[in-house]
Amino acid sequence: MASFFLVRTSTQLSLLTYRLILTTIFACLIFYLYPARFSFNRSIPDDWTQFGYQFLQLVDKPFNQLPSLHVSYAILLGLSLWDVVASKKRWILAAYRLLLTGICTLIALSTVLTYQHHLLDMFGGVVLAVSVLMISNRIRNALVIKHLTLGVIGLLLIAIAGFYFANMTVMAFKSIETLAIIIASYWLISFTMLACAYQQVKPIRDIRWFQKSSSGRLTVHTWIKFAPIIIIYNGMSLLGQWYFKVFSKNQKYPLTPYAINDKVKVVASPRLMQTDLSSHLTYWLFGSSSLEWSSPLESNRPAFRYQIIVVDLAAEISSHTHNLEIAANGIMNTTVHYLYLPLLDLQPLNDVLLEDYIDLFKQIDDLIRSAETQAFVTNNKDKVEDSLITLINFHCVMGLSRSIGVQVLYLLYCGTLTVYNYQSWIEQHYPHAHLKDAYLPKSLVETIANYESVTY
Template sequence: MYSVSLYEVAPSSIHNLATPFDSAIPFIPAMIVPYSWSLILFVVSFFLVRTSTQLSLLSYRLILATIFACLIFYFYPARFSFNRLPPNDWTQFGYQFLQLVDKPFNQLPSLHVSYAILLGVSLWDVVASKKQWISVTYRLLLTGICTLIALSTVLTYQHHLLDMLGGAVLAVLVLMLSNRIRNALVIKYLAVGSIGFLLIAIGGFYFANMSMRVSEVVENLAIIIAAYWLISFTMLACAYQQAKPLRDMHWFQKSNSGRLTLYTWMRFAPIIIIYNGMSLFGQWYFKVTSRGQIHLLIPYAINNRVKVVASPRLRQADLHSHLAYWLFGCTSLERSSLAEKLPPSVHYQIIVIDLAAEISSHVDHLEVAAKNMTSTPVHYLYLPLLDLQPLSDVLLKDYIDLFKRIDALTQSAETRAITANNESRVKGRQLKDGQAKDSLTTLINFHCVMGLSRSIGVQVLYLLYCGTLTIHSYQSWIEQHYPHAHLTDTYLPQSLVEAVANYKSIEYLTTL
């Protein structure tokens, strides 16, 4: 519809791709039949593939071809140049229907040709038989169908030869690219970026033609916004395409207080706004469904000095209640009564591990709440994980480095507590019988602002690293402490669990 409207407003903007060779191609009305096979083969192909890998690859290829073709249609609109007289035989109904649903625009590349090649390649091995003649017959039939579909594009006067060539080139590029796509999330964000670009740019075009006074300004502004949207989501797709090394820190930078930097906002504002909206909606929905009641998460004690807890993004109004429960086991404490119940010889520290790349952390609010309650120091660590990114996408080394930093903070604080006790003895302030020594309680909070999966997953890896959990007990532990968690083998693979659980023993052997 965009090309049709553009042709009516500015006919010179539509390109003509006819060559001298096209005039020698005959019009064969009966080729409308194989031309219609494209849609049938497109739908049937999803039922013919035999494995999930084949299905994913087929989907990647078709989506990529459609995305790239639509972008080319926008940037290089073309129109079929010949006049096609409607036939008077049994095929006339097919051409009448074609005239209604498939106008002679969006020519280069021919998606019929691209789809024919991509479907032919994707379905080549789906029929496996011990009898060779069955496989050969199937492949000859598939080749014949796909060839007729491609040829029908020019024999029905729907496309020119250059359109066919463009469709073939697009198919080859997609075949090369699709084998390198790491996961469906890359395709997802490429699609979101392209669709958003087309909707914004075309919407600006129509709105500009409705308001003739500022038409040029409106259209140019829409194109700028659309281009920014496309570039932002393309960069996001590139971030998901990155392999093992931890590069999310480069893509989504944060300050020491857990706030996304201005540089990050400039690159990823659309997705950041979307995720913030989702987070706020989730908090509002949870508040409504829970009728204002606070569901406090139970920390897990590694020993009598260290607790760990996984959490989603916490509302600022609930931070005081969560801290009181995590540190002291109290469901609700007023600030005045809290001071009376705190043992004077016990000190606290909180270590927050921020796992969400797309949204700012709530660590700044948590730090304020902790200082108001107990003057508890809060340490902030950042391990950026993209949404739905498998935990195995991060190198084992990056996890171990994080866990060692946590241990260093814990041990450093314990050392300070021991030193304080020793100084008391040196100064002659010996502790009386029954008087507690200075001790430290550390709360480690793994948190992700978009949910619990990331938080629980990394917390489990840390407990495996500490030796608190084993490869035989971690699943039952998850079921006991987080019964509603969804940690599939794809998200938290067994190979990663074993690598973390065995790390210390392997490290010890290598030092011998």
């Protein structure tokens, strides 16, 4: 316990935490798959140590033997605390390291000397510690650890629940344990694949992970791979939509689009429900609610062509694009386009290649230019006067931070915002947004702002 307070930097603390978590979940997995037991009867001495051995028998049962977590922890803690003492006097540093080595060595040896483990268990503890050291040095972030942990914990809980349920029911339901093991194994495989996705460096364009259709729906193949996490995210999305609706009820239209010019608007939003899309869409395009606006064909309203570009930033859940197309059917001359930039949950915006952002923004520019050119040709051909309005909707799962962040990057790319005013713009338009430097670093902002692009 003291080791968490002895490390000197946040990096050392994170590394220590990674290692202990990995060691524990791997050991628990081995304990389940290979439940070794101490093979001798533990003798209790008759001398003054009797109380200590009795206490050990009470709190430390002779199960979960291989590997020895005492040995694994001793090695990991010793290495993590090796450099925590900073002294120019060499004898102080040598004395500290000698004391640390002695304590960790005694912890490891005591597991055999007090009849808690066999020598093979100690060897297993060493192998586990060395393996974790090798793996932890390659782990990219805490999200990889999180999903590995969820995978192992889920496997153990589901399998153990199946075991107890099978033993408490009649013989006809004995197969429930086998079914539970199958489900538990699937859970572990799914979360392990998810951890691998987070482990990839710059995985945005790697479509092996979360594939979607042209309308923004997760494919069957993606569901087969990640059904547990997708179900969890759908539940979180419903909860987020409920929270957004309840706590923004005093704001009539909390998602107000920002006009880049008189023909292009941008708006950031969470993933919206079908029941909400009609009112939001009408407000985004016409600046009024569906109750206040009756028909786009009113004589006092000028003719418009509308183009909606949906930029989906959520990898783990389907987009609201297909519902938006349904809502847009009641508006004449409306086209909906779908673009996909798959960002994994809690992935910082700088964990994306610059060319991926630029490619996305160029696709948006091309859609705007193409629609404007087509509208111009059509107007001249048919002798009509109408205007093209483009609405760009950046959306994520349930929050606004990711949507706002990518929207800000696009406005920087367009030249609408600069490195000097983007923060004040966020504070003005999204005062409750959480865009810390770790999520939207200034280095990324400067790179996007300095990229040569077409300014509207």
